[in-house]
Amino acid sequence: MRIGRRFFLKSCAALGAAGAVKALPAADVTPAEAAAARDGFGVLVDTTQCIGCRTCEAACAEANGLPEPERMGDDTVFSEHRETSERQFTVVNKAKGEGEDRFAKTQCLHCVVPACASACPVKALDKTESGPVVYHPDRCIGCRYCMVACPFGVPKYEYDKTVPYVRKCTMCPARLAEGKPPACVESCPGGALLFGKREELLAEARKRVYAPGSKYVPHIFGEHEAGGTSWMYIADRPLCDFGLPADVGERSYYENTRGALGAVPFVITLWPPLLMGLYAARKSEEKDHE
């Protein structure tokens, strides 16, 4: 058989058109970028210092223009585990289990390589160099894949609106740009929230957790979880008592789809010549039979 000019051009056109679909490499987050993200700001939550006053909840609501949290100053709110919502980006919960009363606030953990940002088809969620995982509402199409992807259940959706957006804690990036800590950290009266560079916070956490005679459990939640998070937790009891998930693993969620996306260029490059080859071989065989 002979591969004619037209056949060749057609193959090239098919290949080129397909190649244009995904000419971009799947590897968007390089190790260097991940290192930069690790270098950004974060918060260390020392749960042994939290008194459950919920001042941070109120400060968060004020800073983000959200309704005032329910039942402020009423300890009955701790009778059940609460989740963050599209109207409340942080909540304080009482830990389960035996022992002294312990509390911890939950909010977005601002992963070093965030699942939500890897999953977003329009880059509406983005990890900034200074640490926060921010949201660009002007890009969001509302597919809610970020909510499927986030292992911590952080992004919340405004289901009751006709023009809905994703809402979550953004770590007050405007305040950070002014050199101020997030609103919740500033409001905390008990020293439970330590703001600083992630590496420095990790060093501080290690100092506290691994000090001789330390009361802490030897686990810094967020050091490795889901590839590392900018918000980290230490406690004197198992961290799952605070509702922090134990099944997220140590690999960043970006890695979960990396292999599958890496196969895309290969399919685009190898499928057309293979299929065209099959076609050509069959055609020449048919001709031989004639």
Place this chain on the structure above:
Amino acid sequence: MSEAAQVRAARPTLVERLFLGASAKDYVRSLLTPGDLAIAAILLVGIPVIVYRFAFGLGAATHLSQATPWGLWIGFDMLCGVALAAGGYTLAAAVTLFGYRELKPVVRAAILTGFLGYVFAVIGLLCDLGQPWRIAYPLVYSWGTTSVMFEVGWCVALYTTVLAVEFLPAFCEWMGWAFPLKLLHRIEIGAIVLGIVLSTLHQSSLGSLFLMAPGKLHPLWYSPYLPVFFFVSSIAAGLAMVIFESGISHKLFHDRCDPERPVDLDRIVLALARGAAVVLFAYVFLRLQGLADGGSWRMLGTGWGALWLVEVGGLALVPSLMFAYASRHGRVRVARVASVMAVLGVVMNRLDVSIVAFNWKHPFTYVPSWMELVGSVTIVTMGIVTFRWIVNRMPVLSRRGATGIAER
């Protein structure tokens, strides 16, 4: 009169074509059958429901929640719709690239089913998106290249276009346009290859979407091989859908078939059954490998395991064996029953992954609202009505409907 002039004189006008040669009044009267009234009833309830969803938001119309961001409209309309529309690329590849010429009479219907399947899957997606007017953003506004969803978006958009191009010849023949036909014939192979590339990518990527949720999807379904499962099962779904749909079409649209050139549908069904048997068997085997890889054999003893066994054993392995038996012993009816089972099996798989086995650790379960159900039924109904409208007019099941154009 010359031959060309005769052909021109015999050409029906556009109005005649649209109303099938009847007057508008007679045409409307011909629609007053019980089946058509049932369709009208569904659309009469369904279209206001869809309007309601856009007027009052997702929260008012659906049972979606913060923990269950994806429900029936993604699980059924999108995932099942796209999988069951796989007949288009499967048959195009089988006939044009691999040379199974005997399947040619069902290719156009398969491509039409595929095209409409995608169009209505996208309509389902539009209902589900929070801001559907931004649906083109991943294509034109902001590229999230690390996202599987980005890849799916591009592939679905391009492949729907490819399917339209693949179906255009039927439309041109119906309209009696000769010029584009030549051009379309020239790009046919390119379009088919591009269609296969795009289908390989997004059929598998719909599975890859769930790679992001290892903690949320039950281990019996979660596997790094999800994209492979989705791709291979889409081929089976495509073949089974063509067996299922061709049987119904050739019965319902009997008058659209050409009595002078009868199609040996039984032979086609048996050939498709042979392919479906092999693909489904490979799929079952792959699923077992997924179990071995995840080390989740013991979970087969739980309630989830029973569900898995129904899906993979009852609705994949059994139809695979039935297909094999049917093609070996020439039992067309067995193949038809198996095709229904295989279609149900793929539907069940997509619903298991996206809804039933998703959030398996959560105490609550998502049950779709009646409006979600009605919305899905409405979208499927609109697809069937469109299919019928086109089959009744254009040369899909046979050469009937082609005006003034010689067969190439």
